[in-house]
Amino acid sequence: MSLDFLQVSQQVQQLGEKAVQHQLDLKDKLTQTSELLAERSQDIEKLGQKVLEVAHNYDPTLRCAIPIQEALNDHFPLPDLPEQVTLIAADGSQIFADRHAEVDYCLVNTGAIWMRYGLPDAPKTSIQSQLIFAEEMEGMSDDRLSLQRDMAERVRLLELARQVQAPLITLTDGPLEIWTTTLEEGRVAGEFKKNLEKYLDILHSLRELNATPAGYVDKPGADLMVRLLEVASAKDEDLAQMRTYRPFKGVTDSVLYEYILQPGERSAVFGIQSRSSKPYQNELALHFFYLNVGRPGNPYLARVEIPRWVVDAPTLMDNLHAVLVSQCEMIGARRYPYLLHRAHETAVVSIEDKEQVTQMIVRELHKRGLEVAGQSAKQYNKDVSGTRTRYGT
């Protein structure tokens, strides 16, 4: 036992006390945001204009929703499932570089699974494993590898989209846009830009196939709508301090929409105002909606990100809406798209897998008469004391 539970228990008590106060504050804020949402629900054009003005004149880092054509509190019932549609899901997993390990390498594993709605056939699966070594390891970081993993997922989705029968939906876990936290750093920025261009090409190709690419964000913690309402509530004198003007801070979109969306319903579709979404222009422009995939009395919201061309095609929107709810219903009580879970399961790299790959490399090097540095003393002692945990995904 390495924790001082006496100390922790006192802090847990403080946490509980604070949580009660926080809950009360949030309740007040939620009431205000709900009222404001209803009050400003039809101000679509005016609010859109104000968001652009604030982003342009006061806070270029502003990240919030932009209303486009549907009222802010609109909600749309569950459409019928299409008779036939192909759903492809891809997910990635990786072995990060570990300087304490015996050998220096990384690995990206991409799992994909696809099924045809309307047919009883088992879905098909594929795994692609890419070992990264030698000069490819130069300057490797967790961020870079994560970016390579995300790109591999998207490349695989396009490959499969070209092979399967239309109409088709492609699904990834998380936002639709690719992302790296070290965007500003020169080398990574250059690499990110290259990947971004490639990704935009992938999206264009999916557009040509009339596919419906979607990013599924489970348990979303974002406040894009809440931030829009903060912009809406800001007076002229508040605009200069827009970055710190946060009257509804703490309220999340999902809490706000839990009260609006009935099970199976989706919200209105909104655009995204953010610096990182700027490269996605015109028909690739990023949009989102909230979807209640829960059950009566037990709402559970997801955010779904889609490009503009899907928003403009009611049939694609309805098919995506219906298929996502159906996917979540398939898995039972804890609602999440079945195929996305299976893609994750197909891709996941376990600690045993990592060990095996490491040993394969060690054997190969020994076979060729090469020296292997061996793991660090730190790693050795960790292993011996049995503190290692399951390898992350």
Next chain:
Amino acid sequence: MPVAQIDAPSFGALVRVVLDGDYQVYGMIHDIHIDDDGLVRQLVTAEGVEEAIIADNRVNRNVPLEMSVLAVGYKLDGKVSHLLPPRPPLSLDVIYLCTSDEVREFTSSGRFGYFRHLLRATDLPVGELLAAHIQQAGAMHAETGNVEWKNAATQELITLLRDDYAMLMSVLGALGDMG
């Protein structure tokens, strides 16, 4: 292994583990079970599981399928023995399903000495296990014209169980049910 592959080994089948070139251990499968995992438990809470999802779980997913094997003899330097093996198989040794020739060789060697190991395993469904084994092995012997093996095996069981009427009835009942 995907559940679709389970048609190979079956209850009562003879299997072998090769420990080194001239030493192998024989065993009989007395239990096969599939432990449902978290996803399967989750799926049963859904209202009506679609055919495609059932097929996915049976064809694509690796599910933990476990078989239990009772050691019944061994082969050393080309000679089959129905005594318990001197050394057990090691972890991760590969188990092979015996071919018809191997089953005929093992079961026709000696005088059914391996029945003792089965009859001693009172925590197993001995009657069902013996009946399944005699039916499978009997069919393999019949393929080569030896229809007597099944009768001889049954007679041996009657002799071994002459003082245990309840067990004898259980085994003969199971054999009778299998026809």
